[in-house]
Amino acid sequence: MTQFNFGKWFGTRAISILVALIFCFLLDKFMQGADKSYGRFLMSLAGIYVTLAVSLNLINGITGQFSIGHAAFYQIGAYTGAVLAANKFSALAASKPLLWLLLSALFGAIAAGLAGLVVGIPSLRLKGDYLAVVTLGIGEIVTIIAKNQKSLGEAYGLSTAKIESIFLISLLAITCIAVCRNLLKSAHGLAFLAVREDEVASAAMGVNLTRIKVTAFVIGSAFAGAAGALYAHTKAFVSPPDFSMDVSFLILTMVVLGGTGSITGTTIAAVVLFLIPEKMRDLPYVQMGTPLGVAIGIIVAVVLLRKIQESFHGAGSVRLARNIGSVGSGAVVAFIMAKLLVMVPAFQGQINGALFRMPVLAITLVVLMLLRPQGIFGHHEFSWSWVQKLLGKKAPETEVAV
Amino acid sequence: MSLLKLDQATIKFGGLVAVNSVSFELEKGDLFGLIGPNGAGKTTCFNIITGVYAPTSGKINFDGRDITGTPSNRIAQQGICRTFQNIRLFHSLSSLENVVVGGFLRHKTVLGSALCYLPSAIKETDELKTKALELLELVDLADVANTRSRDLPYGKQRRLEIARALATQPKLLLLDEPAAGMNPQEKMELLQMVKKIRDVLGVTVLLIEHDMKFVMNLCERILVLDHGEEIAQGPPAEIRSNPKVIAAYLGEAV
Numbered sequence: 182m183t184q185f186n187f188g189k190w191f192g193t194r195a196i197s198i199l200v201a202l203i204f205c206f207l208l209d210k211f212m213q214g215a216d217k218s219y220g221r222f223l224m225s226l227a228g229i230y231v232t233l234a235v236s237l238n239l240i241n242g243i244t245g246q247f248s249i250g251h252a253a254f255y256q257i258g259a260y261t262g263a264v265l266a267a268n269k270f271s272a273l274a275a276s277k278p279l280l281w282l283l284l285s286a287l288f289g290a291i292a293a294g295l296a297g298l299v300v301g302i303p304s305l306r307l308k309g310d311y312l313a314v315v316t317l318g319i320g321e322i323v324t325i326i327a328k329n330q331k332s333l334g335e336a337y338g339l340s341t342a343k344i345e346s347i348f349l350i351s352l353l354a355i356t357c358i359a360v361c362r363n364l365l366k367s368a369h370g371l372a373f374l375a376v377r378e379d380e381v382a383s384a385a386m387g388v389n390l391t392r393i394k395v396t397a398f399v400i401g402s403a404f405a406g407a408a409g410a411l412y413a414h415t416k417a418f419v420s421p422p423d424f425s426m427d428v429s430f431l432i433l434t435m436v437v438l439g440g441t442g443s444i445t446g447t448t449i450a451a452v453v454l455f456l457i458p459e460k461m462r463d464l465p466y467v468q469m470g471t472p473l474g475v476a477i478g479i480i481v482a483v484v485l486l487r488k489i490q491e492s493f494h495g496a497g498s499v500r501l502a503r504n505i506g507s508v509g510s511g512a513v514v515a516f517i518m519a520k521l522l523v524m525v526p527a528f529q530g531q532i533n534g535a536l537f538r539m540p541v542l543a544i545t546l547v548v549l550m551l552l553r554p555q556g557i558f559g560h561h562e563f564s565w566s567w568v569q570k571l572l573g574k575k576a577p578e579t580e581v582a583v
Numbered sequence: 584m585s586l587l588k589l590d591q592a593t594i595k596f597g598g599l600v601a602v603n604s605v606s607f608e609l610e611k612g613d614l615f616g617l618i619g620p621n622g623a624g625k626t627t628c629f630n631i632i633t634g635v636y637a638p639t640s641g642k643i644n645f646d647g648r649d650i651t652g653t654p655s656n657r658i659a660q661q662g663i664c665r666t667f668q669n670i671r672l673f674h675s676l677s678s679l680e681n682v683v684v685g686g687f688l689r690h691k692t693v694l695g696s697a698l699c700y701l702p703s704a705i706k707e708t709d710e711l712k713t714k715a716l717e718l719l720e721l722v723d724l725a726d727v728a729n730t731r732s733r734d735l736p737y738g739k740q741r742r743l744e745i746a747r748a749l750a751t752q753p754k755l756l757l758l759d760e761p762a763a764g765m766n767p768q769e770k771m772e773l774l775q776m777v778k779k780i781r782d783v784l785g786v787t788v789l790l791i792e793h794d795m796k797f798v799m800n801l802c803e804r805i806l807v808l809d810h811g812e813e814i815a816q817g818p819p820a821e822i823r824s825n826p827k828v829i830a831a832y833l834g835e836a837v
Contacts, residue, residue, distance in 0.1 A: 185706050194700070360698050367697035368687050368708045371676065375684040378673035385633055385667075387659030387688025387751055396694060560675055 209348035234435035234451035236404035242442035244397035245377025250320030254402035256424035258289030258409025293406020301398035338420025440556030464534025470522030478515020592641035616802030662754035682715035685750030
């Protein structure tokens, strides 16, 4: 049992916060300049998606409440920010854009948090599928309201002040990650996990189910709302399709793919899942045989990997070698098949590579669910002791010991 | 005054009367057994006491307070905690974390301090972990403190459930078939442990068990239920020779 040491605690906190601030500042500085505007936009959106995914992970992964309407709270935050900046606070938004952006995020968080509270109290009495259906409905309701309200720009949308700040976006993402991580390190966090594991048992242990579920819902929604407000100003325009069901599902996919409950996994999955389709916009035209060949290669690799998972129980290094072998043979098959298929006249037509953006996302999902249903990270988290173990050093006892 | 008092507790599910006006009293420090054939309403009785179900009629009094219809978590806070017949641990948490959740209901820090990782929350978490480790030592599970509870063998899972329930600092502990699936050696150890819980920690114990030898050796008073109704109540020797009890278990002579 290590004694609590205030000096050490204060030191680590101060350094962590300072490092986070410097990181965000440098990122912001690095992405300045007119030539980087597309990169800046991508990075902003990636940061926003990290916030959205990690905040949904608090609801879905950590507390185990299956919500598939996260875009609703994102939308509420975005419209709050946009409407306020276009009307009441237009002067402030013009004179002190950064201060307004911060306030806007705060307003967005408050509005979405309140909405989360109102929605959460009645609907969190439901479980599993029922809760999923209700949250799905809420997502639709919010979009439909925005589509039909004149003051919200109806289906066309609403333009607002353009304020870009990678600094605030990355800071929000880091804050969201930090809050979730802090929660999991405390006894409070264990109560959240207990609700996910077994509701009857947690209630019998004196855990107030409603309170924990609603709290998770409100915090998660508030972060989504803040992300929404930042999104509105990054794009300077909000419209209902930006918050459709697809967005809710994309966020949910990030959580599931990263490993339900794992903050690390969710963060990585958010960045990857957002960037893959974006980057694939630039793909050139290819002959039809090529993607077909690649698809066959993937199938071969997956079948081989599955086979190893099912029937091989030997040493870790042998398993790794076999896995690498499977992926390698998949790649070889892909290459040969692609070369062979393009010789067939039927497969020589040209096709836009960018069309494969969505299929690739779907294939990634299918492959991962086949090979690693618990998500990339499962329930695991990144930690320094894990890095040290990876580097071959012995982990310090303090991390593991009680 | 009695610690727990069931007064004509009845619960109906549609036409089925699962528990029919059952009354009994537990004194502080009792080791009380609840037995009966399958489907007699024993676990339902537990569910009424712990607030999983509200009784259709009748009153439940605990420690001078009426707890009829109080939600589960509030009942746990007032000092009744239970284990489950079909083990309900938090499977992906470690043994230690399971017990920490048990101790969480007496927490004093607010959620905000945990979210900001303030010293108060860290200290409290450390304290809860220390207490949890002590309880794990009591049930002889300290060596598996960091093992996921899903990976523990059956007997250890049952003991972990008891440790988790004790972490809530209950006045009354309800054990639902604690010896189920244990071998004779494990049963003996469990018997000693339950006695220790009563004698050392001063916790009143109410338990359901099918193993007659276990119940007769451990409990000082026994209540027998059949088809939701009380058919006998008294010390083990009396219960053993009660013709109604024998009939309920073995059937009547034709």
